[in-house]
Amino acid sequence: MIEVLNVSRQYGSFWAxxxxxxxxxAGEIVxxxxxxxAGKTTTMKMITGYLVPSTGRxxxxxxxxVADPTAAQATIGYLPENNPVYPDMSVQDYLVFxxxxxxxxxxxxxxxxxxxxxxxxxxxxxxxxxxxxSKGLRQRVGIAxxxxxxxxxxxxxxxxxxxxxxxxxxxxDLIRELGRDKTVILSTxxxxxxxxxxxxxxxxxxxxxxxxxxxxxxxxxRSLLLRIEEADGDPTPVLAAIPGVRSVEAVGPRHRLxxxxxxxxGREVFRVAVSEGWELAEMSVERRDLEDVFRSVxxxxxx
Amino acid sequence: xxxxxxxxxxxxxxxxxxxxxxxxxALFVAAALVSFFFLAGxxxxxxxxxxxxxxxxxxxLAILVPGLTMRQWAKENExxxxxxxxxxxxxxxDLVLGKFLxxxxxxxxxxxxxxxxxxxxxxxGDLDWGPVVGGYAAALLLGGAYVAIGLYVSSWFHDQxxxxxxxxxxxxxxxxxxxxTVLGWCEALPAFVSRTxxxxxxxxxxxxxxxxxLDLRDVAYYLSVTGLFLYLNVARIRTKRWTA
Numbered sequence: 001m002i003e004v005l006n007v008s009r010q011y012g013s014f015w016a017x018x019x020x021x022x023x024x025x026a027g028e029i030v031x032x033x034x035x036x037x038a039g040k041t042t043t044m045k046m047i048t049g050y051l052v053p054s055t056g057r058x059x060x061x062x063x064x065x066v067a068d069p070t071a072a073q074a075t076i077g078y079l080p081e082n083n084p085v086y087p088d089m090s091v092q093d094y095l096v097f098x099x100x101x102x103x104x105x106x107x108x109x110x111x112x113x114x115x116x117x118x119x120x121x122x123x124x125x126x127x128x129x130x131x132x133x134s135k136g137l138r139q140r141v142g143i144a145x146x147x148x149x150x151x152x153x154x155x156x157x158x159x160x161x162x163x164x165x166x167x168x169x170x171x172x173d174l175i176r177e178l179g180r181d182k183t184v185i186l187s188t189x190x191x192x193x194x195x196x197x198x199x200x201x202x203x204x205x206x207x208x209x210x211x212x213x214x215x216x217x218x219x220x221x222r223s224l225l226l227r228i229e230e231a232d233g234d235p236t237p238v239l240a241a242i243p244g245v246r247s248v249e250a251v252g253p254r255h256r257l258x259x260x261x262x263x264x265x266g267r268e269v270f271r272v273a274v275s276e277g278w279e280l281a282e283m284s285v286e287r288r289d290l291e292d293v294f295r296s297v298x299x300x301x302x303x
Numbered sequence: 304x305x306x307x308x309x310x311x312x313x314x315x316x317x318x319x320x321x322x323x324x325x326x327x328x329a330l331f332v333a334a335a336l337v338s339f340f341f342l343a344g345x346x347x348x349x350x351x352x353x354x355x356x357x358x359x360x361x362x363x364l365a366i367l368v369p370g371l372t373m374r375q376w377a378k379e380n381e382x383x384x385x386x387x388x389x390x391x392x393x394x395x396x397d398l399v400l401g402k403f404l405x406x407x408x409x410x411x412x413x414x415x416x417x418x419x420x421x422x423x424x425x426x427x428g429d430l431d432w433g434p435v436v437g438g439y440a441a442a443l444l445l446g447g448a449y450v451a452i453g454l455y456v457s458s459w460f461h462d463q464x465x466x467x468x469x470x471x472x473x474x475x476x477x478x479x480x481x482x483x484t485v486l487g488w489c490e491a492l493p494a495f496v497s498r499t500x501x502x503x504x505x506x507x508x509x510x511x512x513x514x515x516x517l518d519l520r521d522v523a524y525y526l527s528v529t530g531l532f533l534y535l536n537v538a539r540i541r542t543k544r545w546t547a
Contacts, residue, residue: 048390052544074392084383088320093313100309101391145387 001026002047002153002183007056008207009042016042018207020056024200026152029179031194031215032187033294034204040187041081043204044157047185048078060153074102077146081157083139087131091122091141094130095148102149116144120174136167140174147178154178156186160193172197191291203297211297218293224257224265227282228273238276242268254282306393310401314375315408327367328413334363335417356420357438361478361505364410364446369470371409372453375402376540377460389543399536402454403447410446414439437517444525445505449474451532458539477528481506 002024009017017039024030032040045051046058049069058065060072086094095116099109117123120140125133130141139159146154159175160168175184175197188194194201195215203211228235239257240248244265249256259265266283273280318324338359379385388398424430453470460466479485481504489497501507508521 045386050386050390050544070392070394073390076390078387078390080383080386080390082383084385084387086317086382086384088317089313093316097309097313098387098391101306101393103306103392 001059001061002185003057003059004043004047005057005059007043007046007053007058009039009046009051010054016207017046017053017204020204020207020209022202022209022212024183024185026183027181028200029175029184029186029198031198031201032185032204033189033191033194033201034210036189038204039207040204041157042207044078044155044185044187045080048076048080048155049073050080074149075151076153076155077149077151079139079142079146079154079156079159082161083142085130085138085141085145088129090127090129091117091133091144092126094141095144098145099148104149112148112150115150116148119147119178120144134167136163136170139163139167139171143171143174143178147182152183154182154184154186156184158187158189160188160190168193191294203294205297211294223259223286224269225251225254225282225284225286226257226269226280227254229279229281231276231278235276235278238272239269242272244268256286306391307397307401307404310388310393310398311404311408314402314405318371318405318409324409327370328416331363331367331413332416332419334359334366335420338363339420356417357442358510360442361445361481361509362475364442364449365474365478365505366471367413368406368410368446368449369453369456369467369474371406372450372457373463373466373470374457375406375454376458376536377463377466380458380461381463385543389540395537395540399454399533399540403450403533406450406454407443407447410450411443414442414446441509441517441521441525444522444529445509448477448505448525448528448532451529451536452477455532455536455539458536477503478505480504481508483507 004020004022007017007020008015020039020043032043034040042051046053047060047065049065049072052066061075063072063075065072086097089097092113095113096109099105099112104112117126120143122137122140122144125137125141130138133141143156143159146156156175160171163171172193175186178184179197186193186197198215200214201211201218202209226239235255236248236250239245239255242257242265244260246258246260249258257265257269266285269283270280272278335356339356376385379388389395421430421432421435425432452473453466456470456473457463457466459469480500483506485504486497486501486507489500502524508524511518511521
């Protein structure tokens, strides 16, 4: 559980974050999105206790981050931006170091090390110096470091930046897997990533919260596009009578059905087509594009 | 406390992961040998004492230590790993203490390598080990003060090289102002200047241990300098949470 209450942060005369409030419940995977320099990283640095907010309060699992940073930090796993590591250390030495600094030792440390290394699939790189690893592997080491103490909360700042498409897919899968029993906040400026990995999107523009919505509500199926051939007469009134269809719009040879919500409308359309004797040449579900949503919000600025 | 030991262990080991560590130790031992056998005239004096070796330590340590401390915070700042350290559930004082102890461990190892000198003297003649033990204890105290200064300097930089230069400057100044030559220059000035220099400087103070007595006032002075700079270091790292 993370609570951000009216938090602002100033660098000199520049306000990186302004009056930001949101809360994240246990088990959510939240994507923090927004253009570069919007205040995503600053927000994460404040949640993890690295930076102190200029005003406002932050609570992690009920612990005030400013008043008791070490207690809050003990419950958080953090992958900072650009994944800083100690390149001279071997993967194992590095993970053991972080584990010990987090108070693990003996068989517990061994067990946690085995888990983290297994989850991130870096078992066969343990003795390699981190400097010799590819960027994708290094990122896995950074994530292994963040989960070594089995934190309830994971804060990942741009976990996939600079990776190639294959590596991105791997890291996404890993995050989804970890998100099954952890609260995750990740930041990104790749919108499809939010759609792939997250249950909720928070958009920050100019240091302010511009959008806070469930992914399903944002991108759920909103319309069906049909191409009907061999219809006797205009199919529009028949289509409009299908339960769940709000309105029908003719788009050239096609019809677009605007839906109330994602129900079993597609099946019903099939049934009607068969009984009316139409030939259904095409039917596609139109999802709203996250990119469009964000672009319109960005342009609009602060709601 | 246990966290500072974990960090100390990591920093201590990481010195040895680079060949620079061995060059440092070799240089340190070479400097000790040169200062002992030649500069201090061990052969000319013909006495079984370690005077010469210890009397040059304020200078050799002032050169060696900033080379060890330069990277400690500067590299964390440069690589961004400072953020990793500061988001681990450890107090800032534990982080500073860890880096201090880790570096002190390396200084102790370097000093250990010079034990060959007293052992040689013991073989050549009859060495009084009392002053030697006192001398090594004082060398550790002196080294501690330099390490604390060097660490504090390092925390101001994102680059190791300026940290080295400023470290040399500060440690060198502290050693030099207590030197008899500098004190001689001050004779024309009001008396409090040379008294202050003699009090602040490490050189004259360190000569006291050559007599074989570890003066409590000297011990207190080294410890105060160490404590002051460790405190400043903690304060400096803490303010990063507001200014970074």
